[in-house]
Amino acid sequence: MSCDWVEQRLVPYQDGELGPSERLIVTEHLQHCLECSALESSLAHATPEPFLMVPNEQLLHLHSVLQQTLDTEFSAPRQSAPPSSPQRWASWLRRDRDMSNGTIIAYGLLLAACISWGVANWIAVRSLTPPPTTNPVALQSDSFAPSGQITSDQYRPAGYELQETTEKSPEEYWR
Amino acid sequence: MNALRLVSNTVLDDAEIKAVAQEHPRRAADLVARKYGDRLFRHAAYILKDYHEATDVIQEVFIKAMREPRFFTEEFKMKAWLFRVTTNLCFNIRRNRKRRAAILETVTAPKFSVANQDRSVSESQTQSQILAAMDTLSENHRKILMLRYYSDLSYAEIADSLEVKLGTVMSRLSRAKKQLSEVLIERRVVEA
Secondary structure, eight states: OOOOHHTTHHHHHTTTOOOHHHHHHHHHHHHHOHHHHHHHHHHHHHHHOOOOOOOOHHHHHHHHHHHHHHHHHHSSOOOOOOOSSSTTTTTHHHHTTTOHHHHHHHHHHHHHHHHHHHHHHHHHHHHHOOOOOOOTGGGOTTTSSSTOOOOTTTTOTOOOOOOOOOOHHHHHHHO | OOOGGGGOOOOOOHHHHHHHHOHHHHHHHHHHHHHHHHHHHHHHHHHHOOOHHHHHHHHHHHHHOOOOOTSSSSTTTTTHHHHHHHHHHHHHHHHHHHHHHHTTOOOOOOOOOOOOSSSOOOHHHHHHHHHHHHTTTTTHHHHHHHHIISOOOHHHHHHHHHHHOHHHHHHHHHHHHHHHHHHHHHHTTTTO
């Protein structure tokens, strides 16, 4: 098994939260991989352990406060919180991402802006009409055909005179 | 089942407490306070490092619990809910404290001692350094480390408390611990 696969499972392995088959794979890997073994050791040293010994008087004070609080809550007319929905809205989106309401709303607005921009561009492209065809050369002289098209006999560079040409046979050419 | 006979010295499981709540909600509330009060208090104390603030937080948690209409219903996960609300309230207080400190330019020193008579001095010092190193981590990483190692919640309970999947708990915990390990190596609290 790859070191990446084992590395992701080292902490659950140390915490005893891996299934038996995965645990066996990690154990075997650690026996022959020095890198993963070193990482496992450094993770073990970095394990926080509960060390706080709360003084008894603090705990007694806490329970005394809680008793008074509960007495007050149960003696006063019950003010139930409005029934909250069993799930926060868009819980499918928050599930693994811990998104706040503001983040979800911001993403929604960004998505709506992108869709609006796309639709606006599509409408603009659809409404474009092809420009009228114009021949820039035709605009320069009045002698051209009304359609603006240049005919081959009209186009003549300055100083050029059209000469009639006849095709010669090969014998005439080489005579 | 007459659970009331058992309440004097035994700690009931959540299903039995909910059964008691059907007829004696006040008694059920006492049972919840007895079962979870100390653990929630320690959890809050680790985050806030102040016993008085921790007491205030636990008081507020139980007020919210008693006003939650689903609290004693069958499908409601009491433990996960209590730890979630406690953690969120504590981190809100921490954030407000930091903002106040930034404005007033004051530093609030922790108000409890980390000394533990059951441990050697060096072990206590190492653990207090680990707790201090956790302050450099992100809020999500700190939450998950505290829930797992200081409050001893299982991975499934952490997943319920944080409302994430089990796989997310494993990956987040792995990243958090790796990051903590790097900070501790950098600070020479542990050897590389």
